[in-house]
Amino acid sequence: MFTTARRRCLQTASSCASSSLPSPVIRPSRIAFDTAAARAFSTSTPCRSKIGRQPLFLPPEVQFEITQPPKSKKVKISVRDEAGVTVTVKGPLGELSYTVPSFVRITRETPTSPPSVSVLDANERCQREMWGTVRSYLHNMVLGVSEGHTAILRLVGVGYRASIEDSATTVQTEYPGQKFVNLKVNYSHPVEVGVPLGVKASTPQPTRILLEGPDKEAVMSCAAEIRSWREPEPYKGKGIFVNDETIKLKSKKIK
Template sequence: MSRVGKLPVSVPQGVDVKIVDDQITVKGANGSLSRVINPLVTVQVDGGKVQVAPVNETAEADAMSGTMRALLANMVNGVSKGFERKLNLVGVGFRAQAQGQKLNLQIGFSHPVVKEMPAGITVTTPTQTEILVKGADRQVVGQVAAEIRAFRPPEPYKGKGIRYADERVVLKETKKK
């Protein structure tokens, strides 16, 4: 059995985990998340712990038990604490402005770029060059941040563009005569 799959997921106070048929639902302060349980694993909730085990001894069931356990841990963490991704704008005149569920970007194009946020995701701009994407679902937060970055990824010569806060852009040397 996988090492990750053996560890139980501890459920903090204020988080409710329910299993109905093949669906697991986790409710907490930041909302509710649900996921279909893979038929290769069994999930048991006892008290403040959730245990995931493979149905049989195949390698696929073993791998899926670790994956399902990690997904459940992310769901529990998301509804209790939440996830966030920080992006920085690098470039002269590059600005971001959050307007409700929309993100308005001026990133060097002749027109502003407007990105509509999906349900459950909030976007804030602490400064004009910082974007903070928050939500309970880790996958959706990462996907929205990747879509925002894709509008203008960092270019390799000056480093201008939208980058993650922890991203290091390696700059190329310019052509010599």
């Protein structure tokens, strides 16, 4: 630290030196450029979707078909209202279809080459967000019809049990041959959950529920519905856990 007298001398010398130098001419355009460069987070080019740029690799037993939408004579309002192409994926475990947004393009260089996903304008945020999302949907479809998706539910708690029944008393049947998951999770009334179409449910153990199906969305939706009856609680660690789900235990509240 400088003393008061030395600090005063340094301030006087610096003010005299600055007054003797000619003042630089600052142009408004230069100020605007420096301000914009300072505000920018990075000067490099923005990175496009890493997931969307990856091609879709198809197993030899999977068929990938692209159907163009029917042409309508109505006046086009916007790109969002237009119908996109419909992708149909067929495999040994089933058949799935998905209609992509109109601004998404799916191309194949040759009939045997892997399809690639692109968008019309990658600078728009909505198109950039859907770029990787559509590619993930298609990848899950290819994986579902070839290998299938699974979800394992673990029932943790005293007396928690599950079984698969052919009929239910509290839930109506949605389609012929529907199965129902009967849960015993300390409720005074029976808890029955209908298995959606295309999903197979089994209980390898009384405290385990195995859900299988080609559609990942249907499998995980059914798992979420079953989990909602007993969500894991943080004090005793009891509840219904999906796959590798864990929970951090808390200490008891002592008043």
